[in-house]
Amino acid sequence: MTNIDFVFTEILPIIKNKPQDMAEYTKKQMSLVNELLHDMPQYACPSFCSSCCSGSILMSYVEYINILLSMNETELEHIFSSQLGVMEDGGKLRCPFIQEDKDKEHCAIYEVRPLICRVFGTSASPCQEEIKFPQFPDELFYHAYNTLYYMTEDSFIGLPLPDDLVLYEAPFDIWAIADSGKTAELIDIFKRHGSMRSVLFNLNDNSFFTMKEDGKRQIISWNK
C-alpha cells in the first residue's frame, strides 16, 4: 500500500469546524434515510468480516458530514493522522474506518456507515461466510439516494472545484481535501492517480464523469 501525497493533519483544524454549517440539514436528511432503511430486511455480517470494504467507498457530502459529526476529537485525530489517503493495490483508496483489531467490530463507524455499505455491501464482493443479504427494492434505494444527494430534483449537493467542476460523490478522504478548500491540490492528486472512483460534474456540458489514471475522463450516464 502507498499513500497519496497529502498531509491530512494540516487540514484537521479546518475540517473540525466544518460540520456545523450543515449539521441541521444533515441530521434531517439522515433521519429521513434511516426511516426508509428501517423497512429494509435485516442481515447480520460477521463482525470481523471486511471483505466488501475495499475499492474507494463512495458517499455523498451529507454522509461525509454525518460521519464527521459522529466522531469525537480523539477519533478525528486518529483518522486524520494515520488512516486517510492510503491507497490499496489497484489504485483505489482504502476505507479509513476498517478496524484491523479482530476483537472489534470491523467498521469503526458502523452506525453511520454510508448507504452503499448498508445496501450493496454484501453483494459487492464474495462473502467469507454464506449469509442471506436483502434485496433492497430499487425504488426505496433511489428514494434514500436522492434524499442524500439532491436538495431538489435538479440540484445536487456537491463542492466546487477549479475548472468549472463540482465534486459529486467521493470517498471520505477526497471529501475532506475538497472541504478544506485545497481544491487545486485535489485536482493535482486526480491528475496523478485518477479520481479513484470519485464522481465529478462538469458545469460546461452537464456531464458526470470519473477520471482514469491516465487523466482521461470517463463519462457516466445514470438512469435513476
Ligand code: SF4
Ligand atoms: S464504512 Fe465501514 S462498512 Fe463501509 S467500507 Fe468502511 S469499514 Fe466497511
